[in-house]
Amino acid sequence: MSSNTWIIIALILGFIITFQIAKASEYVAVLRGEERTRRENNRINAFLLLAFLVLGLFGVWYCNDILKGRILGEAASDHGERIDTMLYITLAITGIVFVITQALLFWFGYKYQEKENRKAFYFPHNNKLELIWTVIPAITLTILVGFGLYYWFQITGEAPKNAQIVEVTGKQFGWEFRYPGRDGKLGKKYYKNIDEANSNPLGQIWEDKDNHDDIYVSQEMHIVVGKPVKLIIGAKDVIHDVGLVHFRMKMDAVPGIPTTMWFTPKFTTKEMKEKYGPDFNYEISCDQMCGSGHWSMRGTVVVETQEEYDRWLAGKTPQYAAAKAAVAPAPPTGTMANATDTVNTSVSNGQPKEFAK
Template structure:
């Protein structure tokens, strides 16, 4: 109902404007083109001024109503993401100042320097000074912003601290998979031709590589608060994009070309629920690259916990190798005591049968 009323109001506004334009044409015919043009010129001057005032009020109102629905009020959830927030605020401040200044001058000049009887236009063909000012100042400003951005980019994509944990993130239409190295701290080898969803090998791991027998593949990414994490990102089909809005990070997932980034989580998931006031808050990993008809549903979940909680979670995980070969899982083997007992029962049964025959 609200949408219908909004559309109706917009259509009505256009109809009113159209009718006013038609009425102006009729007035021009009746009064004469010259008199009508002068009156319209005054009206347009005042409309420009009114549009300026209403436009600035609209900008302020939209910011007041919608700012709280953005991610900005809560700040970055990662230490490195604070740099991104700083760049964003500086950029908004500079572009916002330029926007307000230029728009005020544009509409004020349209009103102040409207056509009048005794006013003549001043012919101003060129000024080297002005050309230099509006060329050099924007160029220097943009160069500074680009240099700051490149420094931050090289930091995010460079080598993380030595205590960083490593998680491999692989995208596929339309979900994410996360792989953790086992106790050896090394990922096993994989090959795309070995991908076999039917036999529990969605990443194409090479089972003859012993280094990968303890690798863990999970459907939810678990990270540790205060501990840097390096993401090794890839894709097994089309180009995806790892979007981490709360951490202010983003990186393409390209088939056959691993990309990396790293960051340090600042808050656990529980803490973020208190900070945001949302009891259902979950860190999100979204796909920020159009990747097919199911792109909208390609979301992953991230849980940020303390180190102790992470260790408990990791201890409960079963390696991808044992998932693919459950018969080699020691947990599925029968206890030795049971085997001995069974053998004893069989021996006793055989002895009873032999005695019966005698």
Template sequence: MSGFIIIALIVLVFIIIYQIAKASEYASVLRGEEKVKAQTNRTMAGLLVAFFVLGVYGIWKCHELLIDKMLPVSASEQGVGYDSMLKVTLIITGLVFFATQAILFWFVWRYQATEKRTSFYYAHNNKLELLWTTVPAIAMASLVAIGLRNWFNITSQAPANAAVVEIVGKQFNWIVRYPGHDNELGKRDFRKINDANNILGLDWNDTHNLDDIISPSGEMHLVVNKPVKLIIGSRDVIHDVGLPHFRMKMDAVPGITTTMWFTPRYTTEQMKQITGNPNFVYEISCDQMCGKGHYSMRGTIIVQTQAEYDAWMASQQSYYAQNNAAPAAAPAAGDSAKPKTDSVKVTAMK
């Protein structure tokens, strides 16, 4: 019954619209078609100008209402460059948008159709073509250059003192691995992956794996004002490590290792004060549709002082010790002095 009522209402609306159109047509005949046409042109031109003014006002009011809900200040030094790039892009494109739309709606009002005005055929103008092709091309090339500069910054070689953290995506959570006392991540072999006791496929024949620490809950701990290089991978499908507060993102591709680095500017506690939100957390999102559980693929980052990080690290047990009855032998004293590596060794598929 409800479906029949909806169909009946739709038909009724169309009948009303048809009757209004017919009434308008009869009114045109009575008052004079040309007079009605001129009046309609003026009305439509006025409405379009009003639409432009109200539209610009609406954009401004939306900006005022939503500005407090925008992301807070960039939490990474590299993100400052991205914020600057976005600001420059919005200013340039905003000015172009306002200028072109203002001219467009002014033309609608200024050049209404009248009996005295006839159309003018303007076939071609080389100077005009060159102008509106060259200027946008230069502007867009400049914006691309700024973007590439920022991109090359986060994908370049990380500083020598950068910490190294591996993050691996799987349906539907993040796995985070830290090097242990030897400051080196061990080899991984996808054939050794076992969700029960070896979620990353660590090769236990590689002694560098024996002190590595793994967080399967997607919680990542970083040190404020210390650069960190993320080594990114995937166990199954394409994911994407999204760090909105740090203005970073990078694809996690199965079989391929991707990297990026950045320097956190504020601890989690400092950001709570900046945002005025006592429940604030840095989020790790998956910015690539990865399956039916994509919505739940969320991790967190805790940015701490060096002392807080060292205390947390000292409380962690190696992944090997957690999953093997006999604890691994402690690394030799000289191992802690080894230089940190920023690459992950993964056994290739034969």
């Protein structure tokens, strides 16, 4: 309470003082002659424009100096490298334009401040100048568009044939993953088959044999270093976005409309931990506003070697088995009866637990 009150009192006081000074300055202006005061204000503000330019450019450098170490390190995927290259090309070009235009703007503001003996130069237009500064930006932007689209089509093009496939599903507020199992194919699913109570969180259609070896995990995705991975992305409830900040990748997860993205991870989680400390984790952030838990919708990616990955996958049991176990003892409840028609054997398996955040 007290601190709030003090802040408010300080604000009000500051307010009153500023106002009194401002009012007094107006009276002084009237006493000393408004014209003279106006000139003086003009000089002061012209100087401040110059000071702002110098301090501002210093500030830009200083800000860069203290923050450059905190933006992400090396891109952890091949696409990420291209994106970083594009970023630095654009940064170089815009950086030059920024410094030149800001410097001219504030320098002119200072240099051409009102002087009694100065006459403004009547200069309504000049076709040559205008042509120059239409053509130069046009050429520059052509270069940027060229580079940009060249990388864009590489990044968004077809995934390589040997790419590993992982299905990612966003929901309020977590991530679910499905691996195609030994057949390399993801089985069909239908959202009306979703039945969390009976171990069918994704709505897999059990009649489809391709589903029988599909592996389900939640919150933690495993992928193989150096091997392209293609994500097939969807959402259950609202729009989410698979944000993979270290790989510089991002793609919306839209209910009803599957999307895809692919990339090749370059470093294992272990390598990254060695580089950036033991706390390092590849994180999946939701980058599309999805409701009250949006800010905490965190998943992780584990990048590992092929052997480690194979070992991890071998330890998983297909969801089909869990579903059969869940359904057989008790008759299906509620709306989901049709989804479970063909499930008639019982195999015991624990349903995957949600990983705590």
